[in-house]
Amino acid sequence: MRNGAKPPRPLPYERTPSAIYAQSFATVRAEASLDRFPEEMQAMVIRLIHSCGMVEIADRLAFSPDAFAAGRDALRAGAPVLCDCEMVGAGIIRRYLPAENDVIVTLNDPTVPDLAQRIENTRSAAAVELWQDHIEGAVVAIGNAPTALFHLLELLDQGWPKPACILGFPVGFVGAAESKAELAARPRGCDFVALRGRKGGSAIASSAVNALAAGLVEEKR
Amino acid sequence: MRNGAKPPRPLPYERTPSAIYAQSFATVRAEASLDRFPEEMQAMVIRLIHSCGMVEIADRLAFSPDAFAAGRDALRAGAPVLCDCEMVGAGIIRRYLPAENDVIVTLNDPTVPDLAQRIENTRSAAAVELWQDHIEGAVVAIGNAPTALFHLLELLDQGWPKPACILGFPVGFVGAAESKAELAARPRGCDFVALRGRKGGSAIASSAVNALAAGLVEEKR
Numbered sequence: 001m002r003n004g005a006k007p008p009r010p011l012p013y014e015r016t017p018s019a020i021y022a023q024s025f026a027t028v029r030a031e032a033s034l035d036r037f038p039e040e041m042q043a044m045v046i047r048l049i050h051s052c053g054m055v056e057i058a059d060r061l062a063f064s065p066d067a068f069a070a071g072r073d074a075l076r077a078g079a080p081v082l083c084d085c086e087m088v089g090a091g092i093i094r095r096y097l098p099a100e101n102d103v104i105v106t107l108n109d110p111t112v113p114d115l116a117q118r119i120e121n122t123r124s125a126a127a128v129e130l131w132q133d134h135i136e137g138a139v140v141a142i143g144n145a146p147t148a149l150f151h152l153l154e155l156l157d158q159g160w161p162k163p164a165c166i167l168g169f170p171v172g173f174v175g176a177a178e179s180k181a182e183l184a185a186r187p188r189g190c191d192f193v194a195l196r197g198r199k200g201g202s203a204i205a206s207s208a209v210n211a212l213a214a215g216l217v218e219e220k221r
Numbered sequence: 222m223r224n225g226a227k228p229p230r231p232l233p234y235e236r237t238p239s240a241i242y243a244q245s246f247a248t249v250r251a252e253a254s255l256d257r258f259p260e261e262m263q264a265m266v267i268r269l270i271h272s273c274g275m276v277e278i279a280d281r282l283a284f285s286p287d288a289f290a291a292g293r294d295a296l297r298a299g300a301p302v303l304c305d306c307e308m309v310g311a312g313i314i315r316r317y318l319p320a321e322n323d324v325i326v327t328l329n330d331p332t333v334p335d336l337a338q339r340i341e342n343t344r345s346a347a348a349v350e351l352w353q354d355h356i357e358g359a360v361v362a363i364g365n366a367p368t369a370l371f372h373l374l375e376l377l378d379q380g381w382p383k384p385a386c387i388l389g390f391p392v393g394f395v396g397a398a399e400s401k402a403e404l405a406a407r408p409r410g411c412d413f414v415a416l417r418g419r420k421g422g423s424a425i426a427s428s429a430v431n432a433l434a435a436g437l438v439e440e441k442r
Binding site: 007008010011013014015017020023024027028050051052053054085086087089090091120121122123125146147150153154157158171172173174175176178179182197198199200201202203206 | 228229231232234235236238241244245248249271272273274275306307308310311312341342343344346367368371374375378379392393394395396397399400403418419420421422423424427
C-alpha cells in the first residue's frame with residue numbers, strides 16, 4: 001500500500017471454503033441431469049462435473065451398475081490406485097484414501113522408454129505393462145493417454161488378472177473416444193466408469209478416485 | 222496367453238507418438254477457429270485445445286497482444302513458474318523449459334492453513350501470498366482455484382510487483398468465470414491469457430506453460 005493512499009477495496013468474491021463447495025454442488029444439482037444414476041454414482045457424477053465445470057458431461061457417462069461399490073470396496077480393502085500420469089496422481093486427495101492406499105504412477109520409470117520401443121507402442125502404453133504385479137483388484141485411473149487404456153484392454157485379453165474398477169477418462173482427438181467406447185462395449189468383466197467422446201483429463205480422473213474414496217465429504221461439513 | 226489358444230488380436234489404434242501428435246494437431250487446425258490469433262498464439266491455442274479435447278475453447282480465450290512473447294521471454298530469462306496447485310506443476314514438461322526454470326507450488330507449505338485463517342480466505346489464496354519474493358517478472362499459471370486468481374489481483378492492487386504473464390484457467394461454478402472476467406477487464410498492467418467462463422483446469426494451465434516453453438515442438442519432429 002502506498003503512503004497516504006486509501007487502501008484498495010477488496011474484490012467481491014466468496015472466500016469461505018465450505019460456502020464455495022456448497023454453492024458449487026448446489027449449482028451442479030440444479031443444472032445436471034442426475035436422475036438416471038444410482039444414488040452413490042450421483043455423488044461421483046457431481047464430483048466429476050465439479051472438477052471440470054461442465055454439467056453436460058453427465059449425459060455422456062458410461063458405467064457398470066456396480067462400479068461405485070466395486071471401486072469403493074477395493075479402496076477400503078487397501079487396493080492400490082494405478083494412474084497413467086503424474087497429474088492424475090497429484091490430484092488424488094491422499095487424506096481421503098481409506099487405507100493409506102498406494103498411488104502408483106509408472107510412466108517415468110527408467111525402463112519405460114526402452115520397453116515402449118520394444119513393444120512398438122507409446123510410453124504411456126509401456127508404463128501399463130509395469131502394473132502387472134499390482135493390477136489384480138486395483139483401481140485404475142486413466143486421465144491422459146488413450147493408448148494406456150487400449151493397451152490395458154489388450155493385456156486383459158491376454159489373460160491379465162482383472163482390476164476392480166477402471167476409471168476411463170483419456171482425453172483428446174486420437175483414440176480417446178475410441179478407447180472409451182471399447183471399454184464401455186466390452187469391459188472384459190471389469191467394473192468401469194468412462195466419459196464418452198473426446199473430453200476427459202487428469203482432473204476428472206482424479207476426482208473419480210476422490211469420489212470412490214470419500215463421496216461428497218465436503219457436503220457434510 | 223493360455224496354452225494352445227490363439228493369441229488375441231491386438232486392438233486397432235495408432236501407437237506411434239509422432240503420428241498421434243500430427244493427427245491431433247491436424248484435427249485441431251481443421252476444426253478450431255484460429256484466424257483471430259497472432260501466429261505464436263495459435264501454437265498456444267492448439268496446445269490448449271489438445272490438452273482438453275475441446276476445439277470450442279478457442280472462441281472463449283481472452284489475451285493481451287503481447288502475452289505469448291512476454292511469457293516466452295520471461296522463461297528464456299530464467300523466470301520461475303508459480304502454480305496454484307500440484308497438478309499444474311505436475312503437467313509442466315520440465316525438459317521443455319528453456320532455463321531449468323523453477324516450478325513453484327506453495328499450496329502445501331505448512332504455514333498455509335494458519336495464514337488462510339488469518340486472512341479469512343482459502344488455502345489457495347493464502348498460498349499466493351507466499352509468492353511475494355518470486356512474483357516480479359514470473360509466469361503465473363492458475364488451473365484450479367478462482368480465489369487464487371482473485372487474491373493475486375488484490376495483491377497487485379496493493380502494490381505487488383508485476384508478473385510477466387498471468388495464465389488464468391481456474392475452473393468451476395463459483396468465481397471461476399468472474400475471476401477470469403476481472404483479469405481480462407483489468408489486467409493490472411500484466412500480460413495475460415484467460416479462458417472465459419466455467420471451463421478451465423490444471424491440464425489446460427500446464428499446457429499454456431508448455432506452449433510458452435516450446436511452442437508445438439512435437440510438430441517439428
